[in-house]
Amino acid sequence: MIDNYMIKFEELRVKTPKREILVNITDDISRIVRNSAVNEGVCRIFVPHTTAGITINENADPAVVIDIINFLKILIPQSGGQYSFRHREGNSDAHIKSSLTGPSLDILIHNGKLVLGTWQGIMFAEYDGPRNRRVFIQVQGE
Amino acid sequence: MIDNYMIKFEELRVKTPKREILVNITDDISRIVRNSAVNEGVCRIFVPHTTAGITINENADPAVVIDIINFLKILIPQSGGQYSFRHREGNSDAHIKSSLTGPSLDILIHNGKLVLGTWQGIMFAEYDGPRNRRVFIQVQGE
Amino acid sequence: MIDNYMIKFEELRVKTPKREILVNITDDISRIVRNSAVNEGVCRIFVPHTTAGITINENADPAVVIDIINFLKILIPQSGGQYSFRHREGNSDAHIKSSLTGPSLDILIHNGKLVLGTWQGIMFAEYDGPRNRRVFIQVQGE
Numbered sequence: 105m106i107d108n109y110m111i112k113f114e115e116l117r118v119k120t121p122k123r124e125i126l127v128n129i130t131d132d133i134s135r136i137v138r139n140s141a142v143n144e145g146v147c148r149i150f151v152p153h154t155t156a157g158i159t160i161n162e163n164a165d166p167a168v169v170i171d172i173i174n175f176l177k178i179l180i181p182q183s184g185g186q187y188s189f190r191h192r193e194g195n196s197d198a199h200i201k202s203s204l205t206g207p208s209l210d211i212l213i214h215n216g217k218l219v220l221g222t223w224q225g226i227m228f229a230e231y232d233g234p235r236n237r238r239v240f241i242q243v244q245g246e
Numbered sequence: 247m248i249d250n251y252m253i254k255f256e257e258l259r260v261k262t263p264k265r266e267i268l269v270n271i272t273d274d275i276s277r278i279v280r281n282s283a284v285n286e287g288v289c290r291i292f293v294p295h296t297t298a299g300i301t302i303n304e305n306a307d308p309a310v311v312i313d314i315i316n317f318l319k320i321l322i323p324q325s326g327g328q329y330s331f332r333h334r335e336g337n338s339d340a341h342i343k344s345s346l347t348g349p350s351l352d353i354l355i356h357n358g359k360l361v362l363g364t365w366q367g368i369m370f371a372e373y374d375g376p377r378n379r380r381v382f383i384q385v386q387g388e
Numbered sequence: 389m390i391d392n393y394m395i396k397f398e399e400l401r402v403k404t405p406k407r408e409i410l411v412n413i414t415d416d417i418s419r420i421v422r423n424s425a426v427n428e429g430v431c432r433i434f435v436p437h438t439t440a441g442i443t444i445n446e447n448a449d450p451a452v453v454i455d456i457i458n459f460l461k462i463l464i465p466q467s468g469g470q471y472s473f474r475h476r477e478g479n480s481d482a483h484i485k486s487s488l489t490g491p492s493l494d495i496l497i498h499n500g501k502l503v504l505g506t507w508q509g510i511m512f513a514e515y516d517g518p519r520n521r522r523v524f525i526q527v528q529g530e
Contacts, residue, residue, distance in 0.1 A: 111286045113356045144395045152363030154304045159487040162438045167474035190309035203301040208352050210492050212526050214397045221436030242354050253428045255498045294505030296446045332451035345443040384496045
């Protein structure tokens with residue numbers, strides 16, 4: 105039986121400075137989890153945008169996130185490359201990248217802390233900035 | 247302490263009309279969440295197929311989902327392009343796309359509603375139709 | 389009201405034999421779920437590495453996972469192809485693949501069993517092996 109179960113909903117604002125960038129939001133998420141006082145549970149992150157996403161990748165060498173974002177620019181070019189995009193806003197590439205990295209992520213909470221590997225950072229993936237973006241966070245547990 | 251916690255399992259059927267298509271299932275998922283009467287919680291969606299997936303993308307301009315599906319056809323061609331697929335069923339492209347968009351998605355429930363952005367729709371991603379597909383939904387919360 | 393709710397954290401070790409391989413860990417995950425005695429709930433899988441991931445795909449014809457891993461090698465070459473990677477460890481391709489397949493997965497538990505389709509297996513995705521890897525599993529439910 106649980107008598108200290110809780111669920112909490114929070115919103116985070118992220119200002120993205122460029123069209124394509126991975127913004128490290130690990131500290132913001134860690135703070136929200138710490139403040140929730142949940143010991144065992146889950147932190148769900150959800151991005152309510154269709155030209156952005158959420159991912160986890162290396163937080164140590166800043167070249168890694170640059171390689172990821174720049175390689176995706178070549179793999180899925182804004183121009184469409186061989187393919188002529190029908191959507192007239194010029195951001196179909198961003199919609200495709202959004203579906204590939206995905207809008208949601210679950211991170212485990214164990215012994216009161218987010219369970220992340222040594223090199224893992226939580227990254228807001230902007231594919232059509234600069235914009236003011238929102239991230240929803242739900243912390244659930246006991 | 248929670249005394250109105252619940253967990254509910256549902257199944258949805260999706261009939262896909264083409265080999266590759268994103269089918270908007272937002273209304274079906276919303277109805278299931280509404281009927282569950284969960285106020286704060288999560289709606290988990292799981293696709294039990296290896297040549298399909300689940301994604302979220304724009305529900306406004308229908309050109310967006312067409313661009314996504316058509317661009318993926320060029321990026322990961324059914325023929326394999328430079329690469330000769332070993333799997334003899336002729337649908338290795340669909341298996342690859344399934345792993346890239348993923349089989350599962352968590353959508354937050356807050357104040358009795360699915361938390362989705364203005365332009366977000368929940369899309370069943372068919373990569374090897376037309377078929378009769380299944381989607382499992384679990385609504386959990388209080 | 390729930391009086392038999394539980395949450396349990398486990399760790400699994402996976403030894404990967406090659407640089408790029410999908411390793412089927414379904415039996416290990418099934419055993420953990422069975423031992424938890426959870427009847428209705430969720431099994432969360434989280435990979436704490438930035439050059440690996442977790443995915444679900446076909447467990448029947450072994451050619452499928454070979455096609456997936458080999459096609460990704462051409463799509464996202466270790467050399468970078470047209471793009472010169474800045475990260476000096478020679479594994480930027482693995483970081484990109486990790487963000488595309490993702491580090492986490494939720495699998496539903498219904499009637500005491502993992503809900504998986506007939507052909508679905510849970511695969512640890514190694515993109516920069518051989519290595520000794522860790523997988524975190526959280527089983528939650530009633």
